[in-house]
Amino acid sequence: MRQYPHLYIDGRWTEPLEPREAELIDPTREEVFARVALGSAADADRAVAAARKAFETFSVSSAADRIALIDRIIDVYESHADEFSELIAREVGIPVGNRAQVTGPAQHMRVARDILRDYPFETRMGSAVVRREPIGVCALISPWNWPIQTGVIKLIYGLAAGCTLVAKPSLNSAASGALMAQVLHEAEVPPGVFNLVNGTGREVGDALSRHRDVDMISFTGSTAAGKLVGAAAAGTVKRVCLELGGKSANIVLPDADLERAARWNIQRCFFNAGQSCHAPSRMLVHESQVEQVVPFLVDEVRRFRLGDPLDSATTMGPVVSAAQFKSIGDLVQSGLDDGAHLVTGGTERPEGLDRGYFVRPTVFTGVTPDMRIAREEVFGPVLAVLPYRDEDDALRIANDSPYGLGGYVFGDDPAKARRVVNGLRAGRVSYNGAATDSYAPMGGYKESGIGRSMGRFGFEEYLEVKSVYGFENEARA
Structure with a gap:
């Protein structure tokens, strides 16, 4: 002790x-x-x-x-x-x-x-x-x-x-x-x-x-x-x-590299078991491309190794406490109750981990902006995928939040992506997964x-x- x-x-x-x-x-x-x-x-x-x-x-x-x-x-x-x-x-x-x-x-x-x-x-x-x-x-x-x-x-x-x-x-x-x-x-x-x-x-x-x-x-x-x-x-x-707090959106434009955007989103969102205020926990994908990104999301989730954080091979440890474990579980259940489609994960403990506050990495599609998992900060390894119709719709959904900490945009056309970046009401925005810089300021808009x-x-x-x-x-x- x-x-x-x-x-x-x-x-x-x-x-x-x-x-x-x-x-x-x-x-x-x-x-x-x-x-x-x-x-x-x-x-x-x-x-x-x-x-x-x-x-x-x-x-x-x-x-x-x-x-x-x-x-x-x-x-x-x-x-x-x-x-x-x-x-x-x-x-x-x-x-x-x-x-x-x-x-x-x-x-x-x-x-x-x-x-x-x-x-x-x-x-x-x-x-x-x-x-x-x-x-x-x-x-x-x-x-x-x-x-x-x-x-x-x-x-x-x-x-x-x-x-x-x-x-x-x-x-x-x-x-x-x-x-x-x-x-x-x-x-x-x-x-x-x-x-x-x-x-x-x-x-x-x-x-x-x-x-x-x-x-x-x-x-x-x-x-x-x-x-x-x-x-x-x-x-x-x-x-x-x-x-x-934050509920950051990652807007994936139709001309983006979908595989790159999906894999990056999982790694960034689930880093630190999702316990990050800048986590891109809302992934906005054009309505015609949602089914295309799902296999990449699922495959990337399966690459995490859950286990003892003292083991150097572990890539995701437990969440911090029993209270956090329960809060995440309640929000995942709310996604199921609200009719979102569970792609992977869920409320059950990960296989082989009967002790410890371990949470299954979870991805939902079919999420609408009014659902709790689209509005509340989960602070766990949970991703909500939301469809959008066009660029204006994507910005409306992304900005329809009391939070404004981080934002992310993926796309092939820098000029178009820059318009979207400028339209996000957030304190720190990254294009195509660019790394942040310790010399630049960090902080948020709104709440x-x-x-x-x-x-x-x-x-x-x-x-x-x-x-x-x-x-x-x-x-x-």
Whole structure:
């Protein structure tokens, strides 16, 4: 049994004020594998006070010093890469073969460092000097589905900007959160600059959202939870950056390579057992071509190997929890009840996997836009295939959603595809499966969020803007 009995506050591992703990369940074995300290609102107060004190000096540290700090963090983080890989397999079921979950965070660290190297903190606008300054104490609430990367993106841009931080990881991934705090400790992040308080969203998350000494809150999670964060933060008019749910559409134009589009859609949608907010969980296919794509979809589904995430040959592990397992099953059943056609998968456990929260990779055709599986975020390996009549109909269906996080378009004619890309109301759109870029911003339209993370846009979320007059000759590049 692994034990994580401490919070990390003011550069020290410390016990919570009230001795409480939470159990972490291994989703493969359905058994407790670790216990973590459970903090409270009072512990959040301690962490915020430490961050507020540290801000006085860290906010005026030089860019060169912060670059050196990030370089140390990168070195220490990479020395723990295998430990992170094994840990997230145990706590949230991510296969050890999914190295992107572990290598990606280091890449984001390097991007933040590179942006900091050349960033103009003072510029001239007319007769004014415009300064960008660190916003202050930032509360960072991160999810379990990208347990390392999401938290790293938040903290590394905050550090690069000169902010001080209080992090609250998801309780499902609190063990890897503790290991990340250890990385920062070993990298000699100054006391109080980074603090870690485990706890529930209802208690610690709410306390941080409402706290008068927190200047910004960055939250990634469900839209329902994000609305609560935004409402709580409104009382102190702090900056709120939210990355929330998605129901992304992949529009496959009639001139697309259907096999390529279908196979890519399955791999991208079912990556991480479908637990990705950008998953293309709606595939829009011209009504005359639906039957042509089905064999490719089924064949690609059968290539997944479900099993123990600690086995390097496994390509799909379990979903994170019993609650998630039930939620996905309920939505698959709703597809059957609403009359969608089940092509593969279903509600039964995968063959040979009688223990663990394993879900059959599932594909529906005959889906209409009003069905729950076409409207709600399943957050599991479930794909809804919807037919469309023409380009305008495809855009109408794709945009008829409260979400607007991601979008995808496949087609052979770049000019036509670009019109469709421009018509999608989403924050990040990819053509023909093009890879994303860590320098570009990520975020959503509509109920998928507020603000942006990653790249220069993400860096600037952690900066305030000050206009200064009377120093016309002193603006620095």
